[in-house]
Amino acid sequence: EAQVTQNPRYLITVTGKKLTVTCSQNMNHEYMSWYRQDPGLGLRQIYYSMNVEVTDKGDVPEGYKVSRKEKRNFPLILESPSPNQTSLYFCASSRASGSTYEQYFGPGTRLTVT
Amino acid sequence: GENVEQHPSTLSVQEGDSAVIKCTYSDSASNYFPWYKQELGKRPQLIIDIRSNVGEKKDQRIAVTLNKTAKHFSLHITETQPEDSAVYFCAAMDRRADGLTFGKGTHLIIQP
Numbered sequence: 001e002a003q004v005t006q007n008p009r010y011l012i013t014v015t016g017k018k019l020t021v022t023c024s025q026n027m028n029h030e031y032m033s034w035y036r037q038d039p040g041l042g043l044r045q046i047y048y049s050m051n052v053e054v055t056d057k058g059d060v061p062e063g064y065k066v067s068r069k070e071k072r073n074f075p076l077i078l079e080s081p082s083p084n085q086t087s088l089y090f091c092a093s094s095r096a097s098g099s100t101y102e103q104y105f106g107p108g109t110r111l112t113v114t
Numbered sequence: 115g116e117n118v119e120q121h122p123s124t125l126s127v128q129e130g131d132s133a134v135i136k137c138t139y140s141d142s143a144s145n146y147f148p149w150y151k152q153e154l155g156k157r158p159q160l161i162i163d164i165r166s167n168v169g170e171k172k173d174q175r176i177a178v179t180l181n182k183t184a185k186h187f188s189l190h191i192t193e194t195q196p197e198d199s200a201v202y203f204c205a206a207m208d209r210r211a212d213g214l215t216f217g218k219g220t221h222l223i224i225q226p
Contacts, residue, residue: 033213040123041218042218043158090157102148102160102163103148
């Protein structure tokens with residue numbers, strides 16, 4: 001089954017404790033992206049990757065890091081989480097070219113930073 | 115970068131009536147405009163999309179129209195049903211062709 005998976009689905013942590021949210025896709029997609037979703041603000045892009053070893057900042061990259069060492073994986077790293085990073089996070093993947101750029105979203109990770 | 119404005123933020127319609135959600139975008143180079151539906155507690159899923167070389171696209175009860183001159187596009191849902199209740203997001207592909215910029219979303223409520 002074609003899918004995007006994220007782990008963990010729920011995470012409660014404390015300020016300053018490094019964490020990683022994993023994202024994996026099995027569709028051989030070149031493009032992967034991380035979004036955060038906050039009430040009233042919609043979906044905002046954090047980082048994206050056009051292919052292996054190619055990453056770039058989105059609209060709200062501060063406080064986040066990513067890596068793309070393999071095509072299927074795109075982890076999101078919070079080196080020193082702060083309460084303003086409490087949010088719902090979605091990973092997404094898509095083909096980088098073609099007639100449609102449909103993004104397939106993961107199930108989401110709800111992060112709470114206290 | 116691209117900026118997408120979406121209205122209204124909440125829309126309540128009677129079951130069976132039509133619903134229209136409107137979006138504007140800022141980057142004239144954008145050429146791909148998808149709409150995503152997010153049910154409560156679920157992930158966003160693509161319901162329809164349109165490219166800039168097309169003015170309208172339909173898929174059963176949903177349709178999208180695009181006016182490139184005015185830089186706005188709209189989602190039309192006819193004969194609304196309870197299962198249409200969700201948050202709808204419009205988006206535009208910006209000039210970098212490497213990511214979507216989303217609107218803030220419209221909470222569509224279908225009243226029985």
